[in-house]
Amino acid sequence: MKITIGRKDGEPLSFDAHPGEKVLHAALRNKLVVPYECATGTCGSCRAKLVNGDLSPGWVDAPGRKALKVARGEFLMCQCVAQTDCDIRIPAKVTVQESTLPLPQHLTGRIGGFSKLTPDVISFEVTLDHEVGFQAGQFMVLQLPDIEGTRAYSMVNFATRTNYLDFVIKQFKGGKGSSWFFDQSPQDCEVSLFGPLGHAVFEPHLEHDLLLLAGGSGIAGMMAILQHADQIGYLQTNNIDLIFGVRSVPDIFYLPVLRAHASKYPESLRISLALSDEPDSADAPAISDQLSDLPANLKITRGFVHEHIDDARANANTMAFIAGPPPMVDASIREIIVGKGFSTEQIRYDKFA
């Protein structure tokens, strides 16, 4: 199918979509820069308008459809598939990607390696049929067998080219994708993916100091950034502060890796684990009794992530990365703009509602 995007400020841009391919995937795969965030039907950022042609609606209960004016032909590019050649309009500037960054593509692989990290956090891996390139901080959209809709997960690992992807997922009670992982944990099952996606990427050549703010499974992309930074010696010349929020001591995960990073970079890396629900009473065991031998630059504190931002190192050259539940992301953005005086160009995040 041929899809044409009409533009106010330039010639129309056309691209081909495979039969059954979502409009967003086809556009991105063809190097077009179009708006999107979650790419899974939740946020509504990829809304567009059908001018001519026929589209199938995709996931009709997608939360991102709530704000659409369907009667006016509005649709979500991440959900809809062209049934005929289509003319569409997009309420944003559409350009052709000029960078040489890896283009997202359709991938297949096998899912497995399930490992329970805490009572409600699982890590899993996908072995792709061929190698891909991506940037630390990016994510893949996964289509799980027999589950309607797609799910987005950020890569925990980083390699310049790899066919191995490491992911982490937090249990969401009642979530179909979540229960697929937690109840079934099917080993060696085929899965289709689209990616890499996401704008909140680590660009080492910019030589920023980094402020990494993560809540729960939002730590995934931060782990990839730390791995990439470690691989290239980034912490020899730049500082990184990581604040990682979980509920309580039993909810902490990735501690061995974080401990190893912290030990290797005692000055340039500072890590705070912020515990929002850790009991603070005479009866509760002290945190220090539960976790011993931590390096001085890996601290365990009580409170929410945004409550510890004030203690983090920051300057005009600092780039903040934020990932986690929307309330955590919003509170953190507020704190770094109002409290730390960051400009909006010093903030990168992908918000998954």
Place this chain on the structure above:
Amino acid sequence: MSWKVVCANADVEDNAIKLFDVEGVSILVARVGEQYAAYPPVCPHMEEPLEGSGICAKGKLTCTKHLWQWDMITGKAEPGPAESPLLMYEVRTEDGQVMVNLEKELEYDFDDDDDDDDDDY
């Protein structure tokens, strides 16, 4: 001209925004020092209510949804993601009160059903 009283000067804290209803029209009033501005209550990007999602710092208003940012008094877009300015009501202060020229309710073109010119696209 149809000047209406929106609030007392002191009703809006310095470097802050506050939402008011003036004869059924929602108006967001911004204050920086003794300067005031008034605009529609939503972000021109995706209609996010700015009273909840907007944050004020150093004379700039930022929508936390996608980090669109404007000068609080001029409404001009700051460098960064913002692609359009805020629509501005004419404002004056008189006898300790903030007044706006409410000749017509200002609204962003979000492609309303009865609108065929499709400026948003």
